[in-house]
Amino acid sequence: MKKVIILGGGIAGLSTAIALQRIGMDVRVFEKTAELKPVGAGIILAPNVVRIFEEWGMTQQLIKHGQFLDRFVIFSDKGKSLSRLNENHPKQTIAIHRADLHNILLQALKTVPVYLGKEAAGYQQHSNGVTVYMNNGEEVSGDILIAADGIHSVIRKQLLPKISPRYAGYTCWRGVALIENRLNIAQELHELWGPNGRFGYLPISKTMAYWYWLINARPNDPLIAKYSVSDLIERLKNYPQPVTDILELTENQHILKHDIYDLPAIDQYVFDNIALVGDAAHAMTPNLGQGACQGIEDAYILGLSLARHPDHGLQDYQVKRLHRAKKFVNMSRRVGVMAQLEHPLLCRIRNVMMRTTPQAAYRKQNQFIYDYHY
Numbered sequence: 001m002k003k004v005i006i007l008g009g010g011i012a013g014l015s016t017a018i019a020l021q022r023i024g025m026d027v028r029v030f031e032k033t034a035e036l037k038p039v040g041a042g043i044i045l046a047p048n049v050v051r052i053f054e055e056w057g058m059t060q061q062l063i064k065h066g067q068f069l070d071r072f073v074i075f076s077d078k079g080k081s082l083s084r085l086n087e088n089h090p091k092q093t094i095a096i097h098r099a100d101l102h103n104i105l106l107q108a109l110k111t112v113p114v115y116l117g118k119e120a121a122g123y124q125q126h127s128n129g130v131t132v133y134m135n136n137g138e139e140v141s142g143d144i145l146i147a148a149d150g151i152h153s154v155i156r157k158q159l160l161p162k163i164s165p166r167y168a169g170y171t172c173w174r175g176v177a178l179i180e181n182r183l184n185i186a187q188e189l190h191e192l193w194g195p196n197g198r199f200g201y202l203p204i205s206k207t208m209a210y211w212y213w214l215i216n217a218r219p220n221d222p223l224i225a226k227y228s229v230s231d232l233i234e235r236l237k238n239y240p241q242p243v244t245d246i247l248e249l250t251e252n253q254h255i256l257k258h259d260i261y262d263l264p265a266i267d268q269y270v271f272d273n274i275a276l277v278g279d280a281a282h283a284m285t286p287n288l289g290q291g292a293c294q295g296i297e298d299a300y301i302l303g304l305s306l307a308r309h310p311d312h313g314l315q316d317y318q319v320k321r322l323h324r325a326k327k328f329v330n331m332s333r334r335v336g337v338m339a340q341l342e343h344p345l346l347c348r349i350r351n352v353m354m355r356t357t358p359q360a361a362y363r364k365q366n367q368f369i370y371d372y373h374y
């Protein structure tokens with residue numbers, strides 16, 4: 001039986017481990033951190049991957065900890081509806097706290113060992129496999145290496161030294177508000193777009209709401225790095241009411257800030273017996289909420305390809321994934337340019353365009369993203 005090394009215990013690495021466990025492969029996961037602590041607050045799992053989790057028998061767990069979303073609605077910063085997305089998929093989108101998702105993925109790994117505190121420094125390919133060199137001097141060998149080590153992947157850097165992450169031009173605050181029964185919000189994702197940035201909020205459980213705010217900024221801007229909840233409330237005081245309410249229910253230790261980067265779309269995910277998956281292959285801006293979803297699609301397709309084509313499964317995975325994942329990278333970046341407009345006149349023109357875009361155009365985009373069948 002082929003021995004598989006998965007590098008990285010993020011969403012893509014753990015999902016790949018589940019997919020390969022299901023087809024009976026000998027899999028081990030190596031993760032650099034000493035404790036698996038997912039970075040981020042909430043996450044949206046769209047219909048294209050809820051279908052995969054359904055097949056893996058995991059949706060009951062996701063629903064138990066998370067929350068169904070009925071649709072995504074984009075408003076102007078004055079509260080005027082601009083577009084409605086994902087309306088045709090009731091009970092097929094699940095929002096959940098990242099820590100809960102991670103626990104559910106880990107629980108699904110029945111037989112796969114996850115070794116923590118193992119940071120890879122590089123690899124060497126040889127005729128009968130691949131060896132990964134860890135920073136602590138250990139070496140691990142296998143037949144196949146799956147690099148799921150994120151946007152700054154050391155494996156990708158060794159394979160494709162010229163490819164590096166690019167700054168998208170905006171930064172993102174994220175947080176979780178303990179709403180309990182103090183605030184009533186719909187089972188929907190609402191985004192408010194305006195010259196003062198894009199604010200999104202949604203429920204991720206019966207008691208918690210997840211929110212995010214994206215504004216244009218220089219990378220590592222020290223002036224805004226230390227914003228507290230009250231600074232955010234001050235900057236967003238002219239946005240519709242739920243914004244302040246949600247921020248007021250957030251504690252400072254529950255906010256995170258990250259500059260947004262993606263990877264230029266690359267043309268190769270497979271290099272003999274090494275495959276890139278997740279952000280290591282196609283990190284994208286968060287504008288379509290598909291980064292992790294595409295990593296989960298990678299995992300699922302990799303499992304199918306290796307099961308169907310034991311001799312050329314990795315190549316089959318690349319053929320099936322390259323085009324679709326690349327499209328998401330480019331689409332996400334384009335949506336970001338539109339969504340992050342700041343000039344009031346340009347914002348008004350964009351809003352008119354969004355309101356007058358025929359529903360059929362949104363439906364076509366939704367079909368590409370959510371109605372994907374494998």
Ligand SMILES: Cc1cc2nc3c(=O)[nH]c(=O)nc-3n(C[C@H](O)[C@H](O)[C@H](O)COP(=O)(O)OP(=O)(O)OC[C@H]3O[C@@H](n4cnc5c(N)ncnc54)[C@H](O)[C@@H]3O)c2cc1C
Pocket residue numbers: 007008009010011012013030031032033040042043044045118119120121148149150151152153154172174212258260277278279280283284285286289290291292293294295
């Ligand atoms: C603001 C924001 C909101 C988002 N919202 C959504 C959303 O709603 N829905 C969605 O689908 N996606 C969303 N995404 C994207 C999503 O978070 C990422 O695409 C996803 O988490 C990537 O998972 P990954 O496993 O590929 O990489 P990572 O999460 O980066 O995991 C990589 C793992 O590898 C480990 N690692 C790194 N280097 C090494 C090494 N050398 N050796 C061993 N281990 C190593 C890391 O510690 C980490 O555990 C969002 C992203 C952002 C920034």
